[in-house]
Amino acid sequence: MKNILLLGSGGRECALAWKLSQSPLCGTFFIAPGNAGTAEYGINLPISYNDFEAIGKACLEYKIDIIIPGPEDPLVLGIYDFIKNTPALRHIIVAGPSKAGAQLEGSKAFSKKFMERHNIPTASYHEYTKDSFEQGVAYIKRSDMPIVIKADGLAAGKGVVIAQNAIEAVKAFRAMVMDEQFGEASSKVVIEQFLDGIELSVFAFTDGTNYVLLPEAKDYKRIGEGDKGLNTGGMGAISPVPFADNEFMLKVTERIVVPTITGLKKEDIFYQGFIFFGLIKVNGDPYVIEYNCRLGDPETEVVIPRLENDLVEMILKMEEGKLDEVVVQHSAKAAGAVMLVSEGYPGHYEKGMEMTGFDSVKGSLLFHAGTATKDGAVVTNGGRVLAITSYGEDIGQALDKSYENASIVNYKGKYYRKDIGWEFSK
Numbered sequence: 301m302k303n304i305l306l307l308g309s310g311g312r313e314c315a316l317a318w319k320l321s322q323s324p325l326c327g328t329f330f331i332a333p334g335n336a337g338t339a340e341y342g343i344n345l346p347i348s349y350n351d352f353e354a355i356g357k358a359c360l361e362y363k364i365d366i367i368i369p370g371p372e373d374p375l376v377l378g379i380y381d382f383i384k385n386t387p388a389l390r391h392i393i394v395a396g397p398s399k400a401g402a403q404l405e406g407s408k409a410f411s412k413k414f415m416e417r418h419n420i421p422t423a424s425y426h427e428y429t430k431d432s433f434e435q436g437v438a439y440i441k442r443s444d445m446p447i448v449i450k451a452d453g454l455a456a457g458k459g460v461v462i463a464q465n466a467i468e469a470v471k472a473f474r475a476m477v478m479d480e481q482f483g484e485a486s487s488k489v490v491i492e493q494f495l496d497g498i499e500l501s502v503f504a505f506t507d508g509t510n511y512v513l514l515p516e517a518k519d520y521k522r523i524g525e526g527d528k529g530l531n532t533g534g535m536g537a538i539s540p541v542p543f544a545d546n547e548f549m550l551k552v553t554e555r556i557v558v559p560t561i562t563g564l565k566k567e568d569i570f571y572q573g574f575i576f577f578g579l580i581k582v583n584g585d586p587y588v589i590e591y592n593c594r595l596g597d598p599e600t601e602v603v604i605p606r607l608e609n610d611l612v613e614m615i616l617k618m619e620e621g622k623l624d625e626v627v628v629q630h631s632a633k634a635a636g637a638v639m640l641v642s643e644g645y646p647g648h649y650e651k652g653m654e655m656t657g658f659d660s661v662k663g664s665l666l667f668h669a670g671t672a673t674k675d676g677a678v679v680t681n682g683g684r685v686l687a688i689t690s691y692g693e694d695i696g697q698a699l700d701k702s703y704e705n706a707s708i709v710n711y712k713g714k715y716y717r718k719d720i721g722w723e724f725s726k
């Protein structure tokens with residue numbers, strides 16, 4: 301039995317908590333800081349997932365054997381290196397990459413150069429700073445539109461602008477690099493070619509040499525129906541993705557997954573744990589839009605329910621470098637998740653709205669995202685509030701069930717998209 305500490309507080313972590321707590325290998329299970337949903341599966345600790353000192357103390361106090369970082373921040377900040385460089389903590393398994401490996405997500409410029417070195421298909425690009433601002437403007441002016449402007453570092457999902465014309469592009473570029481819109485994170489900017497296609501998320505779990513693929517997923521990022529309006533953390537997800545057939549996935553594996561894992565190894569960049577490939581299919585071929593060093597949210601809320609293997613056992617195999625011994629079993633059933641959010645999200649929204657109806661939900665899994673407990677009641681505590689996941693014979697059936705239950709859970713200001721999976725359900 302292994303004592304486990306899961307870091308994070310969103311729907312992804314709730315889905316992971318649900319899964320991990322079912323493992324016969326799971327000993328005492330903690331989540332830092334967790335939410336009202338994770339508290340059903342383990343013990344929430346009031347610790348920020350970026351507070352390494354406090355995490356280290358908790359690891360000693362609770363004799364933690366495995367740490368699973370949910371979000372990117374602790375990974376990019378170097379939780380792996382912190383644990384491995386602290387003698388009293390070194391024995392702990394960290395299911396995530398080193399700080400150097402997390403740069404795949406932490407720096408767009410790093411990941412673009414990495415892909416270039418290993419011939420991994422991605423949009424063509426150039427990199428600029430304050431000093432090369434004029435060259436950047438000239439590059440925009442001679443490029444085809446639309447064009448994509450990206451802050452190099454982490455910008456809470458807001459660092460990407462798809463500009464329709466050169467005026468918009470220069471405005472976004474200037475705001476990032478000259479006006480330091482995202483501080484240090486936009487001191488460097490990547491300007492890249494716009495790829496026109498359909499996106500999907502592919503997840504590998506690796507020990508640095510071997511890897512397994514988890515079920516693929518597609519998320520719906522825009523706030524409005526028909527993929528309109530502002531970008532959000534994700535309004536829903538489906539798995540499997542109908543266009544990710546064997547032929548396409550073979551291309552993904554050969555052109556992207558394998559060169560990424562072997563490339564990291566060749567460059568002596570220590571990487572274990574999840575790699576999230578944000579891909580786009582253009583004329584039948586896959587291109588990398590971005591790498592993430594973690595699982596996706598809300599993709600995890602459909603991927604993890606479709607994973608039939610014991611995740612703790614997989615983590616132990618990762619640690620031994622024996623993931624080649626694991627055969628991943630994907631459920632034959634489809635899964636569909638609908639995210640309930642707070643009115644106003646992704647802009648300003650209120651918190652603390654009492655939530656009702658949980659007991660009347662039948663046939664779905666409820667993965668809390670932004671919730672808390674207050675005076676014995678569950679209240680909203682974030683923009684994305686609750687992921688409702690259901691299984692079905694196909695995506696349409698899964699989503700019908702999620703929508704049935706989305707109408708049952710209530711709180712003031714509830715909003716959700718009614719068209720998740722619209723391209724694929726009847």
Ligand code: AMP
Pocket residue numbers: 423448450457460462492493494495496499521578589590
């Ligand atoms: P990222 O943070 O890199 O995932 O970008 C956020 C979103 O912007 C992606 O999920 C895509 O929808 C879009 N995007 C980013 N880069 C490109 C690109 N080169 N071509 C088309 N869309 C893109």
Ligand code: GLY
Pocket residue numbers: 519533534592595596597598599
């Ligand atoms: N759903 C996209 C992400 O987790 O980055």
